[in-house]
Structures are given as C-alpha cells and as structure tokens.
Amino acid sequence: MEFESIVGVGAKTAERLAALDDPERALSEGDVAALARAPGISTGRAAAIARAAIRDEHDDAGEFLATDRAREIYRDALSLLQERAVTDHAAHRLETLYPTGSESRVTEVREWVATAMEREPRQDVLDALDGVAPLDDPSRDRIRDRCLATADAERHAEAQDEFPELSVEVVEDARGLADLAKGYSTVIALDEAFAGVDIAGDVQVRPDALETPEEVVPERVLSFFAHNRERLEAAARVHRTTDLDPPVDLARLDEALAGLTEEGTIVGDEELDRLGRAVDDLDAAVSTAESVANDRLREAIEERDVTIEGADLLSLVEQGAGVDSLLSRELADEHAAAIDAARDQLVDSLQLDTGEAELATRAFPEEPTFPVEHDEGVVNRLREDLTAARDRRATRLKRDLATEFADLQAGCDDLVGAALSRDRELAVARFASDFDCVLPEFGGRGVAVEGGRSPLLDCAFEDVEPVDYAVAGPTLLSGVNSGGKTSTLDLLALVAVLAHMGLPVPADEVRIERYEALHYQAKTQGTLDAGAFEATLREFGELVSGGRKRLVLVDELESITEPGASAVIIAGILEALDGETTGVFVSHLAGEIREAAGFEVPVDGIEAVGLVDGELEVERSPKKDSLARSTPELIVEKLATEDATDENEVFYERLLEKFE
Known part of the structure; x- marks a missing residue:
C-alpha cells in the first residue's frame, strides 16, 4: 500500500506507519490502537488516518458534511455513541464511523451494525469490559x-x-x-x-x-505479560461472560499469569524461593550461627572450674600457648558441640540441601577458638554457589514460562481485540436501545420520519414529543416561535447523518434518499454586515450550482438582512435549487417568500393548538400544505374570544382580519 496516497499522510507519517508490524491490515480494518503504536502518532491522529484510509478505499471525497452546523450535528451524534463505550479504545475506534455518500461504505457499516444491535448490553458484561485496553509494549530495560x-x-x-x-x-x-x-x-x-x-x-x-x-531474552516476553496482566485478565472476563469463543485456553493463560509477579519475575516455585531466601539471608544466618556457638561456649566456660597445676601452667606459658590451647585441652568436647550447633543453625535456617550443607559446614572450622568466627572465604564460596544455583533455576524457569507465553501471545492479541470489538458493538446496541432506534430504509425521494425523537434536545429523552414529517424538494417550514421548527431541522439533520454513517436512527420508521451532502445553515444572530452578507450569498451560490443530491436545511435565513430583501433572496434560492435537492427552509416570511417565488412553493406548518395558561400548546409534527399561524395571531384570537368587551370587541376582530 502506498501510504502517501492517503489524504493527510506525508512522508514522515508514512515512515512511521511503515515501522508497524502490519500497517496494511491496521489501515484496512481501521485499527486505531495498532496505528497509534507507530512512533509519534497519537490516538486522535491514528483515528484521522484510519478515516482517511477508509475514505480512500471507498473512493469517498469526504464532502458529506458541507457546513459547520452539519459538522456540529455529526460531532454531537458521535459523542452520544462514544459515551456508551466502556473503553477508551472503543470510543476512539468509533471515530472511524462518519457520514458519507458512498453506498459501499454505508452498506459495510450497516451489516456490522445489524449484528451489533442484536447484542445484549448486560451489566456484568459492561463491568467485565472495564479494564480492557489494547496490549502495550513496555520499555525494555538493559540486561x-x-x-x-x-x-x-x-x-x-x-x-x-x-x-x-x-x-x-x-x-x-x-x-x-x-x-x-x-x-x-x-x-x-x-x-x-x-x-x-x-x-x-x-x-x-x-x-x-x-x-x-x-529463550535468549525471556525477560522481554515476561515483562510484556506482566505489564499487560490486568488487560488480559479483563479480556478473559469478557469472554467468560459473553458468547465469545476465546482464541486461547483461558485456564492455561490464568496458570501462566499466576507464575508471574507484577515486576515480571517468577513466582510460585518453592526451590527458587528457597535459593532466593538463602542468598538474601546468608549474612544474617552466619551471624546468628556464630552467636549460637559463642553463647554455648561461653556458658560452658562459665559453668566449668578449670584447674591448672603450676607446672602445667608454666609449660603452657613457655610454649606460648593461649586460650585456644586451653580450650583444646580442657573444653574440647564443649567446643566441638558449639561448632556443631552453629553448623546446624546455618544449615537449618537457610534450608540448605546436602551439597550446600557440606560446603556450609566448612564455614565454621573445628580448630578451637574463642570467640568462634566464620571463614569468610567459605561463606563467599557458598554465596557464589547459592547465587549461581538461584540464577540458573530462575533462567530455566523464565525460559520455560516465556516459551509458554510466546505460544499464547498471538492468541492474546486476538483475545483483547475481540473484547474491544464487543465493546464497540455494545456501544451501538446501547445507543439503539437508549434512543429507541431503527435502521433506516434507503430509497425514494426526500426523507420521511415517523415517530422521530431527537436526543440532542435539552431535556430528558423520554420527555421528547415524537415528530412525523416527510419532505421532498424545496419546502418552507412555518410555525410559531418556540414551536419546534429548529428542533425539526435538527432531527432531520441527525437522521441524515446517522443514516449515512450506517447507524440506526431515533425514530419508529425512517425512509431516506441517498444524499451526497448535507448543508445545514444555522440561524444567524442579528443582521449581517455587508461583508458577511456577501460571504453568505457566496455559500448559497456554490450550493445551487452542481447536480449532486443534497439535503439542504436552512434556519431563518431572513435574519441576514432586512425582511423585504430576505424574502426576495430566499425565493430566488428556492427557484435555483434543482430537482435533485431536498430543502427545508424555516422562515417567518413564508407568505412573502411564496408571493416572491416564481413557482408554487410548498409550505408546511407547525401548528399551535392554542394558549394554555400563557404557554403555547403545539402540535410538533409539521402539517403539510399549511401556513402556520403566528404567536401574535393566537394571542389576538384569544383576546377576541375570551377577553373581549363591548368596548374592544370590534378592535380585536379587526386585528384578526389583518392576519387573514
């Protein structure tokens, strides 16, 4: 694969990707975790590269989200999905989902989503997923x-x-x-x-x-598994609580991990533990053995009355004899017993085997001395032998365990990968369940939504009133203030974005045309100055050119300039939109626009049923071919019917006639 052919991948990034074990697979599968292992590539950057690679594979120019507001809707929708992933990896991997006009990409995702929606997001599975993460290579220490x-x-x-x-x-x-x-x-x-x-x-x-x-550097494999122990154990729990078929023998993996400490050393081998303790405790054990010998010998001396005749004392002095000679002559048996006690103490405390004990006994010579002292040379030889035996056994055990782990390693990658993949599936399943979603049907013209409810509204989802709306071709949407016109546009945009991501949509039923782009022009705050007004018109000039199938959503474009001019401009835009375009223009100037347009512009309305305690009661689903009454009209009607007196009745009635 030519990495630099991917949009956004330059020579340096291509070189970094080439350092991966299998970059082609990672790119083709959108494996963000694998791409993020490349030197100098963050997780966010890896997700962007994966998206670009997918677009390249499906010949997708990446132009579906044509405006800032369209991109905001996508980010909000993606966030709702990512919030339902347990692991950070799954959340990042979900970033490879994006809205597109590529039928092959949408079909590919829909096939995966159809399976994902069948998963049951049980709490025990979600709990098990906590702690799963891609396997990571620890830093390698110098040996x-x-x-x-x-x-x-x-x-x-x-x-x-x-x-x-x-x-x-x-x-x-x-x-x-x-x-x-x-x-x-x-x-x-x-x-x-x-x-x-x-x-x-x-x-x-x-x-x-x-x-x-x-076998040469078993520490490498052992440190890898010690570093990733919690991730592997969590992935194993996921497999045990789901229908996933583990790619490794979980009991074998558990047993291997049980033989490893968090630092990557061997644990659970009694002989290695014995040798390790013997090396660590050798100096203290020798000191204790000396004390045992000297204490016994001191007691023996204190309890004995040693009598030496004058001739014998003179002879010993003339011969230069010291206490050693006296011990040899008078306390030979007691000294021998003290040395034996020291040797036994040393052998027993260190749990030495027969061969080790033979060397250890030579640490306390039999020649009479007081105080008893060990032979440092013998102790050093014993230390070297014990250390060598410990290291030989540790090396053999490391190699054996590393070989076992090496056999498991490929399967462990798949073990974690399958758990993370299940997290992504469950995120989709939770999204579909939380927002009562269905997979939309592609076909026909325009978009038709039944029982649509937007989770983007600033209220609890269960409190959202369902909306039915179908539209094809350029259409005006009228309605009272705060009646839900903008929310209806948001719902249409959200449905279009999710459908073209291949994801389920929050509705009872949706049929939607395959679009190549979504243009969503948000409401402008205040009248634009001349430069901004010109830039806005340029955007619409580009919009009306070309023959792509587009969904165009525009919210109160009249706010860009004076009302009279706005009506003319909007009418001109509607006339310029070709028959391939589905457009919904929210406006309070629907009547004026219709009069200025050179064709019969369809007008739908979000009707207010009336005023209840000063609050609007609204039918949220737009009514076809209906110019909705405004809030002022409703207030005048209420005053004319409920509050009119003989003095003002005529006044209210004349005001009502003005709205007709």
Missing part, C-alpha cells in the same frame, strides 16, 4: 548479566537490531569468548564455528538465537 558474541559483522548488526537489551560483542576466537565469560554470567555465541569449544563459565553456542528471542 547486563549476559551478552551475545559473533565473529560475523552482518550477524552482529542483525543481533543489535533484534536484541537492543543486550550487549553484542565481536570476537575472533575462543580466547575472545573466554574473556567475555569472565565479565558476564552467560555468553551466547551465535556462530556454529564455536561449537565444541571448552571454556570456563556459562558459554552457550546458539546459532538459532535470533529466531528464538524468548
């Missing part, structure tokens, strides 16, 4: 206890790329390997030529090392 070695420059470069955590050294011969073995616990030779060399230390010849990274 200093092992290195790679090779005599081949090309392989050296390959090894550096594959194992940035390790030092990769160039050696010429076995002597070079031997030198490395003095500074590293493990040296892994990559060349077959080194097979059979006899070198002191842990030197392994692994020509296949580049193909088995989980």
Whole structure:
C-alpha cells in the first residue's frame, strides 16, 4: 500500500506507519490502537488516518458534511455513541464511523451494525469490559548479566537490531569468548564455528538465537505479560461472560499469569524461593550461627572450674600457648558441640540441601577458638554457589514460562481485540436501545420520519414529543416561535447523518434518499454586515450550482438582512435549487417568500393548538400544505374570544382580519 496516497499522510507519517508490524491490515480494518503504536502518532491522529484510509478505499471525497452546523450535528451524534463505550479504545475506534455518500461504505457499516444491535448490553458484561485496553509494549530495560558474541559483522548488526537489551560483542576466537565469560554470567555465541569449544563459565553456542528471542531474552516476553496482566485478565472476563469463543485456553493463560509477579519475575516455585531466601539471608544466618556457638561456649566456660597445676601452667606459658590451647585441652568436647550447633543453625535456617550443607559446614572450622568466627572465604564460596544455583533455576524457569507465553501471545492479541470489538458493538446496541432506534430504509425521494425523537434536545429523552414529517424538494417550514421548527431541522439533520454513517436512527420508521451532502445553515444572530452578507450569498451560490443530491436545511435565513430583501433572496434560492435537492427552509416570511417565488412553493406548518395558561400548546409534527399561524395571531384570537368587551370587541376582530 502506498501510504502517501492517503489524504493527510506525508512522508514522515508514512515512515512511521511503515515501522508497524502490519500497517496494511491496521489501515484496512481501521485499527486505531495498532496505528497509534507507530512512533509519534497519537490516538486522535491514528483515528484521522484510519478515516482517511477508509475514505480512500471507498473512493469517498469526504464532502458529506458541507457546513459547520452539519459538522456540529455529526460531532454531537458521535459523542452520544462514544459515551456508551466502556473503553477508551472503543470510543476512539468509533471515530472511524462518519457520514458519507458512498453506498459501499454505508452498506459495510450497516451489516456490522445489524449484528451489533442484536447484542445484549448486560451489566456484568459492561463491568467485565472495564479494564480492557489494547496490549502495550513496555520499555525494555538493559540486561547486563549476559551478552551475545559473533565473529560475523552482518550477524552482529542483525543481533543489535533484534536484541537492543543486550550487549553484542565481536570476537575472533575462543580466547575472545573466554574473556567475555569472565565479565558476564552467560555468553551466547551465535556462530556454529564455536561449537565444541571448552571454556570456563556459562558459554552457550546458539546459532538459532535470533529466531528464538524468548529463550535468549525471556525477560522481554515476561515483562510484556506482566505489564499487560490486568488487560488480559479483563479480556478473559469478557469472554467468560459473553458468547465469545476465546482464541486461547483461558485456564492455561490464568496458570501462566499466576507464575508471574507484577515486576515480571517468577513466582510460585518453592526451590527458587528457597535459593532466593538463602542468598538474601546468608549474612544474617552466619551471624546468628556464630552467636549460637559463642553463647554455648561461653556458658560452658562459665559453668566449668578449670584447674591448672603450676607446672602445667608454666609449660603452657613457655610454649606460648593461649586460650585456644586451653580450650583444646580442657573444653574440647564443649567446643566441638558449639561448632556443631552453629553448623546446624546455618544449615537449618537457610534450608540448605546436602551439597550446600557440606560446603556450609566448612564455614565454621573445628580448630578451637574463642570467640568462634566464620571463614569468610567459605561463606563467599557458598554465596557464589547459592547465587549461581538461584540464577540458573530462575533462567530455566523464565525460559520455560516465556516459551509458554510466546505460544499464547498471538492468541492474546486476538483475545483483547475481540473484547474491544464487543465493546464497540455494545456501544451501538446501547445507543439503539437508549434512543429507541431503527435502521433506516434507503430509497425514494426526500426523507420521511415517523415517530422521530431527537436526543440532542435539552431535556430528558423520554420527555421528547415524537415528530412525523416527510419532505421532498424545496419546502418552507412555518410555525410559531418556540414551536419546534429548529428542533425539526435538527432531527432531520441527525437522521441524515446517522443514516449515512450506517447507524440506526431515533425514530419508529425512517425512509431516506441517498444524499451526497448535507448543508445545514444555522440561524444567524442579528443582521449581517455587508461583508458577511456577501460571504453568505457566496455559500448559497456554490450550493445551487452542481447536480449532486443534497439535503439542504436552512434556519431563518431572513435574519441576514432586512425582511423585504430576505424574502426576495430566499425565493430566488428556492427557484435555483434543482430537482435533485431536498430543502427545508424555516422562515417567518413564508407568505412573502411564496408571493416572491416564481413557482408554487410548498409550505408546511407547525401548528399551535392554542394558549394554555400563557404557554403555547403545539402540535410538533409539521402539517403539510399549511401556513402556520403566528404567536401574535393566537394571542389576538384569544383576546377576541375570551377577553373581549363591548368596548374592544370590534378592535380585536379587526386585528384578526389583518392576519387573514
């Protein structure tokens, strides 16, 4: 795929995308999480790239939302959908849904939506989704206890790329390997030529090392799973609470994760735990053993009356004898017992095995001394042996567990991906359920809505009055102030946007023509100055040119200039709109516009039934071919029928006649 052919993707972004494992798949599937793994690409940027790639695939120019107000309706609709996603990823992935005139794209989304609407958004599933997120690569820490070695420059470069955590050294011969073995616990030779060399230390010849990274650097796999543990556990819960077929053995995954700490180290192995404790506690255990020996020997000395005849004392002094000689002569048995107690204490406290215990006993020599002191050289050798045994076992366990995780890793990606996909589906299902939505039917001319209720109104959705309205061709919509004209335009815009996104719409039934663009001109606040007025007319000049199928919604265009001029301008715009355009123009000048137009402009009206306690009672569904009465007319009619007296009755009646 030529990345730079995607709108908005330049050379630098293309280079970043190329760094991904499978960028073509991520782009074709709109996988925002995968695209966001590219260096320097944020989640929002990834969503924009995914949308652009989808548009490119469906040959979509991305011109459906033709005005600022149309784009606002889209953003509001998308927000309602995203709010019903549990995970941030699903919310971002939903940004790849957008309104379009491309039939292939709308059909593609509708097929997915039809399945999504069948999902049941149970609370236990939503709870399980909390915590699911795309798997993430943790930072790689430098590993200093092992290195790679090779005599081949090309392989050296390959090894550096594959194992940035390790030092990769160039050696010429076995002597070079031997030198490395003095500074590293493990040296892994990559060349077959080194097979059979006899070198002191842990030197392994692994020509296949580049193909088995989980064995060379098991920490990489382990840290990945430790870092993503909560996400994997949450994804597993989603599969257990839904009908999703897990792509991995969940029991096997649970068991593998149970053997790993949050830091990525091995847990649950008794022998490794024993060796670790022995290394950590060695100094303290030696000190305690010394104290045991000295305490016993001190008690023995205090309890014994040692008598030395003068001749014997003189002889000992002449021989330069000290306390050691006295101990050997007078307290040999007690000293031996104290040393045995020290040895037992050391072996028992560290839980040493037979081989380790044999070395540990030499830490306390049998020669009589007081106070008893350990042999530091023996203790250091014991420390080295225990540390080596611990590290060997940890390395073996790491490799075994890393190999197990490596077998699970591809399935884990699918495990999380399926859970996130279910979140997107449930967001659609919740949206459809919360707003009583149906999939619209495409066909015919114009748009027809039955029982439509807009969730964008500033009130609870259950309090919204349903609206029935059908329109085709240029039409004027009249009605009383605050009667719902603008809300009707918003409903039509929302229905058009959702339908052309491939999503369900908030209505009992909707039939809509396939449009190529939505033009929604919002109400202007106050009369425009000359420059702004000219710019607005330019917009309509572009609107009436061309033959695309469009839905045009205009709210009180007369506010752009003086009422008389506005009526003429609106009439001219209606005349210029071709037969392919569906247009609804809200206006209080419907009568004046109809008179100025060169054709019979249809006028629909949102009728006010009357005034109740000073409040308008309105029939929200527009009435076809009806010029709705204004609020002032209703007030005059109310005064004429309810409050008229002999003195003012004629006055009210004459005012009413003026509205006819």
